Every structure is written in C-alpha cells, then in structure tokens.
Amino acid sequence: MSLSNDVKESRDESDMADLVTEMKDLAPEELEEIMSVVNRDTQSKMHNVDSHYDTIYTWEYDKGARPALDKLYEKAKKAQWNAQTDVEWSIDVDQEKGIMDSMAAGGGFAGVNTATLDLSGTPFQKWGEKEWVQFGIEAQNWTLSQFLHGEQGALVCTAKIVQTVPWIDAKYYASTQVMDEARHVEVFSRYLDDKLSGHYPVNVHLQSLLDAIVEDGRWDITYLGMQIMVEGLALAAFGFIYQLTNEPLLKQILKYVMSDEARHVAFGVISLKEYYQQLTSAEIRERQEFAYMAATAMRDRFLQQEVWERMGIEPKSVVPLLNQVPERKMFQAMLFAKIVPNCKKLGLLDANNGWLRDRFTEMGIIGFEHLDDTGSEYEELQVVGGV
Numbered sequence: 590m591s592l593s594n595d596v597k598e599s600r601d602e603s604d605m606a607d608l609v610t611e612m613k614d615l616a617p618e619e620l621e622e623i624m625s626v627v628n629r630d631t632q633s634k635m636h637n638v639d640s641h642y643d644t645i646y647t648w649e650y651d652k653g654a655r656p657a658l659d660k661l662y663e664k665a666k667k668a669q670w671n672a673q674t675d676v677e678w679s680i681d682v683d684q685e686k687g688i689m690d691s692m693a694a695g696g697g698f699a700g701v702n703t704a705t706l707d708l709s710g711t712p713f714q715k716w717g718e719k720e721w722v723q724f725g726i727e728a729q730n731w732t733l734s735q736f737l738h739g740e741q742g743a744l745v746c747t748a749k750i751v752q753t754v755p756w757i758d759a760k761y762y763a764s765t766q767v768m769d770e771a772r773h774v775e776v777f778s779r780y781l782d783d784k785l786s787g788h789y790p791v792n793v794h795l796q797s798l799l800d801a802i803v804e805d806g807r808w809d810i811t812y813l814g815m816q817i818m819v820e821g822l823a824l825a826a827f828g829f830i831y832q833l834t835n836e837p838l839l840k841q842i843l844k845y846v847m848s849d850e851a852r853h854v855a856f857g858v859i860s861l862k863e864y865y866q867q868l869t870s871a872e873i874r875e876r877q878e879f880a881y882m883a884a885t886a887m888r889d890r891f892l893q894q895e896v897w898e899r900m901g902i903e904p905k906s907v908v909p910l911l912n913q914v915p916e917r918k919m920f921q922a923m924l925f926a927k928i929v930p931n932c933k934k935l936g937l938l939d940a941n942n943g944w945l946r947d948r949f950t951e952m953g954i955i956g957f958e959h960l961d962d963t964g965s966e967y968e969e970l971q972v973v974g975g976v
C-alpha cells in the first residue's frame with residue numbers, strides 16, 4: 590500500500606496567524622498553579638474512571654437511515670491500514686540530529702531561538718547548547734507520549750460511543766473508529782519505543798480533561814469532548830508537525846493518522862449537527878460551557894510540566910519565560926483552526942446570545958470561524974482505499 594496523494598497543503602501559517610487576535614496573558618499566579626501540578630508517577634499500571642451511563646440497544650436496523658454516517662462508514666471500511674506492515678519501520682531516526690537541525694533553523698524553546706530571550710535571573714542562564722538539545726529531545730518524547738495517551742483516550746471514548754449512541758449507523762461507524770484508534774495507539778507506542786528515547790506519563794491536566802469527557806453520562810458529551818474538541822485540536826497539531834518535521838518516518842505516520850482523524854472529526858460534526866437541533870437552549874448552554882472548559886484546558890494547561898521537572902528545573906520557575914514568548918501563545922491559538930468552524934456548524938457559537946462566540950473572542954480565536962468546517966475534509970486527506 591502506498592501513500593499516493595499528498596496531504597492537502599494546509600493554509601499558510603502566516604495567513605492563519607492573521608486570524609488570531611490579542612489574548613490576555615494568564616496571570617503569573619494562575620500559570621504557577623498550572624505548572625505546579627506535575628505527574629511524577631511513572632509506576633502506576635492503571636487509571637480507573639468511575640462512569641455511569643445507559644448502554645442503548647436499538648431495534649431500528651435500517652442501514653443508511655442516516656446517509657452521511659453510512660457514507661463515512663463505507664469509506665472507513667476501505668481506508669484501513671496496518672500499523673505493523675504499512676509503515677516503513679526500517680527507516681532510521683536520529684533524534685538528536687533532528688533536534689539540532691530544528692535548532693539551527695531557529696527553533697529552541699517554543700520555536701524561538703533562545704539567544705533572543707532574556708534568560709537572566711532564570712534557571713536557564715547557565716544552559717548551553719547541550720542542555721537545550723537535551724530539552725528538545727525530552728520535549729519531543731513528552732509530546733509524542735501525550736499523543737499516545739490521547740489516542741488511548743480516543744480509543745476508550747469511541748468504544749463507549751458504540752454502546753451509548755442510539756443510532757445504528759453511528760454504532761457501525763464508531764466501531765471502525767475503535768479499530769482506527771487501536772492502530773494509532775500501536776503506531777505511537779512503537780515509534781516511542783523504537784525510535785525515540787523515553788516515555789512520559791500522562792500529563793495530569795490532559796488526564797483530567799480525558800476523565801471529564803469519559804465519565805459524563807450524556808452520550809453527546811463524549812462526542813463533543815473527544816471528536817470535536819480533542820480530535821479537532823489533534824488534527825490541527827498533527828498538520829503543523831507534519832509541515833515542520835523533516836523526519837520521514839514521523840511524516841509517514843502522521844499522514845496515515847491524519848487521514849483517519851479527519852473522518853473522526855467529521856463523525857462528530859455529522860452526528861451532533863442532527864442531535865443539537867433537538868436540544869433546548871438550556872441544554873445547549875451546557876454544551877457551550879463544556880466546549881469552553883475543554884478549550885481553555887487545551888490552550889492553557891499542557892505546558893510540558895514533566896519535562897522541566899526531568900531537566901532538574903522547578904516547573905513553576907519557568908513562568909517568567911512563558912509570557913516572554915508571544916509565538917507560544919500564537920501557536921496555541923492556531924491549534925483551534927478546526928475547532929471554531931466546527932462549533933459554528935453545530936450552532937454552538939451563536940446560541941444563547943452568542944455565549945461561546947464571546948468566549949472564543951476573548952481567547953483571540955474567533956477569526957477562525959469562517960474557515961472550512963471538517964464535515965467533509967476527510968475526503969481530501971484520505972490516503973488508503975481510493976475515492
């Protein structure tokens with residue numbers, strides 16, 4: 590099987606940057622609080638989430654009663670790939686060289702050349718190239734580890750959707766996504782084991798978000814949290830990393846994964862578009878608040894706390910550096926390029942006097958509302974199975 594199509598050129602980064610508007614800095618005390626929650630537990634083998642929900646059987650077996658979901662299901666059957674045999678695991682990865690190349694191109698901390706930062710009075714003033722390279726390696730290990738844990742979150746959430754969604758076409762589709770997510774866990778786990786240099790435990794803030802999504806008894810909240818918010822962000826993040834990395838194996842993996850993720854986000858958009866038309870204003874307001882909670886968690890809280898700790902630096906002491914780097918906030922904001930138009934398509938932006946529109950305006954991300962939603966992008970990103 591070959592990767593026949595090129596990944597659709599994503600919008601030029603500088604165009605996207607124009608859509609982000611000024612956002613208030615978090616207060617240093619807030620950042621310190623976020624940074625001080627660090628997962629130091631590398632020993633636990635399990636994490637349990639208590640969850641109460643109805644498992645729904647349906648006796649309406651009419652396949653194709655929801656044509657858009659049926660089409661997605663048929664696509665998904667043809668788009669399966671094998672994480673062991675379709676990926677070229679023989680490609681060698683020189684992680685250190687990759688980090689040094691990206692530093693030579695101007696990247697260091699948050700894509701910024703550290704020579705341009707005022708590090709005096711911070712724990713980094715004594716750092717030389719060796720420490721920054723090590724930081725880059727650890728940061729990559731951390732990022733791929735969080736992708737891995739997030740993929741497992743998607744695996745369990747989608748298995749839950751198979752049980753809880755009342756429509757047969759959605760149960761069928763979700764079953765293919767369960768297989769997709771198993772493959773994503775497999776592929777990131779193997780890349781970390783074979784090609785990088787160490788795993789990280791799940792970031793505590795990421796775990797809290799995944800727990801909030803999976804423990805909620807309302808079936809649509811699983812979709813909203815996972816398919817719209819987490820997978821919407823992941824699709825944008827994978828796209829950026831795909832553009833930025835020159836490492837051919839990671840590029841190949843991301844291309845395969847993105848082709849699946851685009852379908853998953855479409856699954857969320859198609860399903861919730863129908864369901865949200867039946868909800869009351871008060872019920873919609875709860876969904877708006879949930880979307881906002883997830884958005885702020887994803888924008889503000891995943892700050893590589895565990896990396897600083899492993900580098901021997903008190904995570905809280907990094908706070909002065911965080912607000913010194915506007916590029917960091919810009920990058921965080923650009924990760925919402927898929928989420929905002931999808932929330933708009935679901936009617937979540939403008940319901941209840943534009944409550945979520947106001948929140949996204951404060952976050953500086955409302956400019957993305959006119960970008961394409963992800964209802965059909967999967968057709969352009971598909972790499973396996975033809976059209």
Ligand SMILES: [Fe+2]
Nearest residue numbers: 740743770773
């Ligand atoms: Fe995935």
Ligand SMILES: [Fe+2]
Nearest residue numbers: 743820850853
């Ligand atoms: Fe996914």
